[in-house]
Amino acid sequence: MDLEDIAKHYEKMSDSQFINLITTRGSGLRLEVYDLIKKEIKKRNLNPKLFDSIEVQNKEFSIEEIxxxxxxxxxxxxxxxxxxxxxxxxxxxxxxxxxxxxxxxxxxxxxxxxxxxxxxxxxxxxxxxxxxxxxxxxxxxxxxxxxxxxxxxxxxxxxxxxxxxxxxxxxxxxxxxxxxxxxxxxxxxxxxx
Structure with missing residues (x-):
């Protein structure tokens, strides 16, 4: 999918669908998609801390962090x-x-x-x-x-x-x-x- 298609897909989602997507299936996203997610969070006036869940899902953790x-x-x-x-x-x-x-x-x-x-x-x-x-x-x-x-x-x-x-x-x-x-x-x- 190109970035325009992804952005359109996010726009069609309800807030709860979008939040569920970024908090549960945010691992392995291309870096270009990060900006789209940030913009969509801002546009919807959602909590900016939601973006932290994307970063967390794409990180390797030590046992202490888990x-x-x-x-x-x-x-x-x-x-x-x-x-x-x-x-x-x-x-x-x-x-x-x-x-x-x-x-x-x-x-x-x-x-x-x-x-x-x-x-x-x-x-x-x-x-x-x-x-x-x-x-x-x-x-x-x-x-x-x-x-x-x-x-x-x-x-x-x-x-x-x-x-x-x-x-x-x-x-x-x-x-x-x-x-x-x-x-x-x-x-x-x-x-x-």
């Missing part, structure tokens, strides 16, 4: 129970549900306080234990694997530092986190999505 962004999320209240007594962390929820001839496998990242993370992992292990076996052949093989994976990631839920699930989530959403790092409500929406 941990800095993860700490912004860790200090939020738990989206499940509202608690602020423990720092948030992340987990991956693995589930299998089988229906005789087929099985549905699901893997989902979840951010909450350690107590709520444990509840989610326990619930996933229970539902997988009860509903995962019945599909042939994949349910029979995946059920013990997914139960073990839930058990294994559950050990990281109470880490005093950002765990692997939270660091991965942070890196994946770093553009959004940068754009809204001063807005607690928006950060809560990010971890809920």
């Amino acid at each position: 941990e800095y962004y993860a700490e912004l999320l860790r200090n939020l209240p738990c989206t499940e129970c509202g608690s602020t007594h423990q720092k948030l962390n992340g987990t991956i929820i693995y589930t299998v549900k089988s229906f005789i001839l087929f099985s549905i496998n699901n893997t989902e990242c979840f951010i909450a306080c350690p107590q709520c993370l444990n509840k989610k992992n326990n619930k996933a292990m229970l539902s997988t234990s009860l509903l995962g076996w019945w599909g042939f052949p994949s349910g029979f093989f995946k059920t013990p694997v997914y139960i073990y994976r839930n058990y294994k990631v559950k050990k990281e839920n109470k880490w005093n530092i950002p765990n692997n699930a939270l660091l991965s989530f942070t890196l994946e959403n770093i553009g959004k986190i940068q754009a809204y790092k001063d807005n607690k409500e928006k950060l809560i929406k990010i971890i809920n999505s």
Whole structure:
């Protein structure tokens, strides 16, 4: 696409579509597009800090930098129970549900306080234990694997530092986190999505 086509494409977007685009899919953009984005932000009278999310998405991070962004999320209240007594962390929820001839496998990242993370992992292990076996052949093989994976990631839920699930989530959403790092409500929406 040439720059004129890109500019026309941006103009057709709503504010929310444009913000979503630059905060989630800004990596790998050509340098010439940066000026178009700056102009569009200014023309729409949007927060100029939104452009920072583009720069963040096109940067290589040290682990310390990723941990800095993860700490912004860790200090939020738990989206499940509202608690602020423990720092948030992340987990991956693995589930299998089988229906005789087929099985549905699901893997989902979840951010909450350690107590709520444990509840989610326990619930996933229970539902997988009860509903995962019945599909042939994949349910029979995946059920013990997914139960073990839930058990294994559950050990990281109470880490005093950002765990692997939270660091991965942070890196994946770093553009959004940068754009809204001063807005607690928006950060809560990010971890809920």
